Amino acid sequence: xxxxPPSSAAAGPTVALFVTCLADLFRPTxxxxxLRLLERAGCTVTVPPRQTCCGQPAFTNGDRDLxxxxxxxxxxxxxxxxxxxxxxxxxxxxxxxxxHYPALLEHDPDMVKRARxxxxxxxxxTSFLVxxxxxxxxxxxxxxxxxxxxxxxxLRELGIHDQPRALLAKVAGLDVKELSxxxxxxxxxxxxxxKYPEISGRMVTDKAENIEATGADMILGGDMGCLLNIAxxxxxRGSAVQVRHVAEVLAGMTDGPxxxxxxxxx
Amino acid sequence: MHVxxxxxxxxxxxxxxxxNLRQSLATMKTGFRARRGExxxxxxxFEALREAGRAMKNHTxxxxxxYLERFEAKVIESGxxxxxxxxxEAARRAVLGICxxxxxxxxxxxxxxxxxxxxxxxxxxxxxxESVETDLGEYIIQLRQEQPSHIIAPAIHVRKSEVADLFxxxxxxxxxxxxxxxPRALLDEARAVLRERFLSADVGITxxxxxxxxxxxxxxxxxxxNGDLTQLLPRVHVVVTSIDKxxxxxxxxxxxxxxxxRSATGQPMATYTTLATGPRREGDPDGPxxxxxxxxxxxxxxxLDSPYREVLRCIRCAACIxxxxxxxxxxxxxxxxxxxxxxxxxxxxxxxxxxxxxxxxNASTLCxxxxxxxxxxxxxxxxxxxxxxxxxxxxxxxxxxxxxxxAWSFAARHPGVYRLGTSLAGRALRxxxxxxxxLRRVPLAxxxxxxxxxxxxxxxxxxxxxxxxxxxx
Numbered sequence: 065x066x067x068x069p070p071s072s073a074a075a076g077p078t079v080a081l082f083v084t085c086l087a088d089l090f091r092p093t094x095x096x097x098x099l100r101l102l103e104r105a106g107c108t109v110t111v112p113p114r115q116t117c118c119g120q121p122a123f124t125n126g127d128r129d130l131x132x133x134x135x136x137x138x139x140x141x142x143x144x145x146x147x148x149x150x151x152x153x154x155x156x157x158x159x160x161x162x163x164h165y166p167a168l169l170e171h172d173p174d175m176v177k178r179a180r181x182x183x184x185x186x187x188x189x190t191s192f193l194v195x196x197x198x199x200x201x202x203x204x205x206x207x208x209x210x211x212x213x214x215x216x217x218x219l220r221e222l223g224i225h226d227q228p229r230a231l232l233a234k235v236a237g238l239d240v241k242e243l244s245x246x247x248x249x250x251x252x253x254x255x256x257x258x259k260y261p262e263i264s265g266r267m268v269t270d271k272a273e274n275i276e277a278t279g280a281d282m283i284l285g286g287d288m289g290c291l292l293n294i295a296x297x298x299x300x301r302g303s304a305v306q307v308r309h310v311a312e313v314l315a316g317m318t319d320g321p322x323x324x325x326x327x328x329x330x
Numbered sequence: 331m332h333v334x335x336x337x338x339x340x341x342x343x344x345x346x347x348x349x350n351l352r353q354s355l356a357t358m359k360t361g362f363r364a365r366r367g368e369x370x371x372x373x374x375x376f377e378a379l380r381e382a383g384r385a386m387k388n389h390t391x392x393x394x395x396x397y398l399e400r401f402e403a404k405v406i407e408s409g410x411x412x413x414x415x416x417x418x419e420a421a422r423r424a425v426l427g428i429c430x431x432x433x434x435x436x437x438x439x440x441x442x443x444x445x446x447x448x449x450x451x452x453x454x455x456x457x458x459x460e461s462v463e464t465d466l467g468e469y470i471i472q473l474r475q476e477q478p479s480h481i482i483a484p485a486i487h488v489r490k491s492e493v494a495d496l497f498x499x500x501x502x503x504x505x506x507x508x509x510x511x512x513p514r515a516l517l518d519e520a521r522a523v524l525r526e527r528f529l530s531a532d533v534g535i536t537x538x539x540x541x542x543x544x545x546x547x548x549x550x551x552x553x554x555x556n557g558d559l560t561q562l563l564p565r566v567h568v569v570v571t572s573i574d575k576x577x578x579x580x581x582x583x584x585x586x587x588x589x590x591x592r593s594a595t596g597q598p599m600a601t602y603t604t605l606a607t608g609p610r611r612e613g614d615p616d617g618p619x620x621x622x623x624x625x626x627x628x629x630x631x632x633x634l635d636s637p638y639r640e641v642l643r644c645i646r647c648a649a650c651i652x653x654x655x656x657x658x659x660x661x662x663x664x665x666x667x668x669x670x671x672x673x674x675x676x677x678x679x680x681x682x683x684x685x686x687x688x689x690x691x692n693a694s695t696l697c698x699x700x701x702x703x704x705x706x707x708x709x710x711x712x713x714x715x716x717x718x719x720x721x722x723x724x725x726x727x728x729x730x731x732x733x734x735x736x737a738w739s740f741a742a743r744h745p746g747v748y749r750l751g752t753s754l755a756g757r758a759l760r761x762x763x764x765x766x767x768x769l770r771r772v773p774l775a776x777x778x779x780x781x782x783x784x785x786x787x788x789x790x791x792x793x794x795x796x797x798x799x800x801x802x803x
Contacts, residue, residue: 083793085742089752090785092793111797116742122735124696126718126727130739137743216697245359249655253695255731258777260339260693265781266346266659267695296782299768307785324785326767 076106076197077148082161082186084154085117086288087309090323094288094309097317098153098189104315105199107149114141118157123164124254135168139178149196150186153311154287155218158188163221188218189311190286194227200234204316207237211280212310213271213294215287216249228286228310235313241278245270252293268297275305282322284310295324331418331447331628334666335678335687341664342693351661354487358480362652365596366703373592383589384707386582387643391634397543397576398625404546408608410621418448421626425450425535425568428622429459432566434532438524440550440557441465442537443481443646444572444626446668447681450535461535462527464556466520473500479662481669482594482648487661490516524556534560534618538571539645540586541623544579547607548623551590551600558604567606567618572626574642586645589705593647629681637716641676643706648673650700650710656693665690672700672710679717688726691717749794756787 079102087095102109119134138161142150152158165179193199212232218224232240251257251267271294275283283298283305285291295307306322321327345351370376390397402412413428415421421444429437437459439445451472454461463472467485471478473496478484485493494510497519510516536557538548548569550557561567577583591597610617633639651657651671662670667678667687675690691714700710721727741748763769763786772784790796 085752088793089756090787092790092796093788095793095797111794113794113798114745115794116745116748119742122739124715124718125731125735126715126720126722127732127735127739128719128722130735133739134742141745216695216699220698220702247699249695249697249699251655251695253697256692256695258775260342261777261780262343262346263656263659263693264695267655268782270659292785293782295785296768296778299766299783299785300770300781320788321767323788324768324783326763326765327789 075108077108078146079107079109080142080145080147080150081109081111082115082118082142082150082152082157083111084152084157084288086292087153090292091288091309093317093320094153094311097309097311097315098151100315100317101189101193101311102151104201104203105193105197107197110145110147112142112144114144116141118160120156120160121254123160123168128168131164132168132171135165135179136172136175139165139169139175139182142182143178148185149192150182151189151192152186153189153309155188155215155222155224156287156289158186159217159221161186188222188224188286190227190231191222191224194230200230202231202234202314204234204314205236206313206316206318208281209239209241209279210282210284210313211241211243211275211278213243213250213275213283213285213290214246215285215290218286219247224286228284231314232284232310238313241280243274243278245274250290250293252289254289257293264293265297268293272297272301272303276303280305282306282308282313284308284313286310291323295322299324331668331681332449333678333682333686335682335690337666338664338689338693341666342660345660345664348661350489351487354489355658355661358483358486358652359658362595362648366593366649366652367596369592369596369598376592379585379589380705380707383585383645383705384643386577386585387706390577390582391574391639391642394573394576394631394634397578398573400543401541401546401576402625404543405608405621405623406546408546408621409611410546410608410623413622413624415624415626415628418626418628421448421570421624421628422450422453424624425570426454426457426459428566428568428620429454429533432532432620434459434566436527436531437461437533437535438527438531438560438564439463439468440534440536440560441468441484441552442535442570443478443668444537445535445570446478447628448570448626450570462524462531464524464528464560465552465554466517466556469520469524470496477663477668479670480648480651481646481671481673487663528559528563531560531564533566533568534562534564535568535570536561538569538575538623539590540583541571541576542580542583542605543576545605545607547580547605549583549587550604550606551587551602552604553595553597553601555602558602561604561606561618562616565618566620567609567622569606569621569623570626571623572628572630574630574644590645590647593649593703593705633680636680638676638680638713640708641673641680641710641713643708644673644677645706646673647705649703649705653699653703655695655697655699672714673708676710676713676717684717684720684724684726688717688721691715691721749792752792753795756792759784760786760789762786
């Protein structure tokens, strides 16, 4: 299972891609885009094969025992590859590992050490590219007007705001329009959507209205949960605005259907 | 404390489609949020102040008994009285006792959330003492016989035209055709009506934003000046407040003041900041002859040794409420508690019970904005999650939800099972999404699709399966 780090001296850092459960199931393109960006940035990327989900559903629901089991499992799964960094195309999953794994595993002296180690080397994709690698050398083109949704965990727990914008600024042909009420939550919040559908619906309706008001062709973001929520509402409203993970635009992978679009549009 | 949070879900469902409420909440969002943002941006040391406030309150809570006793000693030294009220009933009895001792028939009140918490008005009325709220917002909701819907703007849910109708109904003896379209006219009328009450009240009851241990002073912060008239004009001044309001020194009070108004309304300082230290002394031009402080615990000391301890740092500025997307969607009444918003969702289960108020900590996306704007850096999202953990621990969550979570957890720790599951789920969802590419209805998660579509997974296998195949030589 364990592969040694690459020996090539010229190579950049080694990175394990944490795909995240939602990208794995709903949006493989976002994960392939993340892979391509990391490789373009000079990283040697592996995909730890036993990874599943970070465990946030249990954690935010208050099921600490299950969240602890999942953290234990994922520390072992992500550690399987000896890498310099773990990178996820998600602010909330990266934040969960960074901020909560050590506390979840504090009862076990060995695991807590390993969780701390993992927590320190885990990053969200755009912040890893910009803050850690200092890389903004995006070679992509997209003739479109887009807007960007700052997802709550990314923005407030990881300080992700300027990084995706710095990367998008390098995409040729792209016009980025800012949303009004940019710090407002879209109403996702995991099982919150199921517990309080009306409130969630109100919030994502407001978000959809703000998105439409920008006149953008496309809304981008860095967290699949929020994007599924927003895409689902735009679709329900019959809106023409496309929804994509920001990595797809940065990696030039926008040929396929957008989130929630039928494949016939290809 | 009367709590009807069990109806939260029904209340919320109604609130999100209430157009009047939506307009009121929209005004609140643009107003309070923008003004706080500007005030904070204009003060370079705001972050340092937050840290200082947090540290000061932590120190105070660690020595709460000491500072409360010091406060009491100082109040007595300056000629006042302190009444310790372990619960709401004791607090109400203490206030009634003071009123009776002075033969009071009419009480004026400054704005006080603690008196809302202990439901003082209803209790006084039952005991034949008329109690008149003098803060304009509180006065409005008192006439409407409602609870406040916001801790610093209690009548924020009421439209201007509704206030005009209310005044016409209640202010008898004024010309029926008087113009009440302008806010100024409403204000002038309320002022004229209340002025009578200020002058004839036997007892004035206020809350306190802070209690200063070193001087035995109580501090109130208002924008209408009604608090000053309430505590200066009647012969008796009763301060009803909670034990968590104490700060060690005047210097510490200044730290809180610098944070409070900026976080609340975006003002550098509220219009009136008034200290009261004991009754009128020889040579004082004005002030009450008698000064009482009722110190209410009502569940707070039990929080000291709990995961919710930090909530006692709260200075009731309402920044978390003003920035909360849930409050912004449903307004304050939906919460069924006098304390709405994030602070209310943490405090209400503690002051009532998790059985009664468990819906509140669940009504959050944990977006974190409340903590980001809290001047006292209270980790509200952590505490909301903590209540959820307590619910699971005490088996208060639905059995079905726990079973689903356990099944998910098993799969998520067995990659073989998990991959099979995601592959099947992907196929099923894509099938159901059909040519639309998204689902209008989804089995087992109908709540999701009640308000929005569920995007179907993109064509092809999940990422992990595709990647594995690609890697094979």
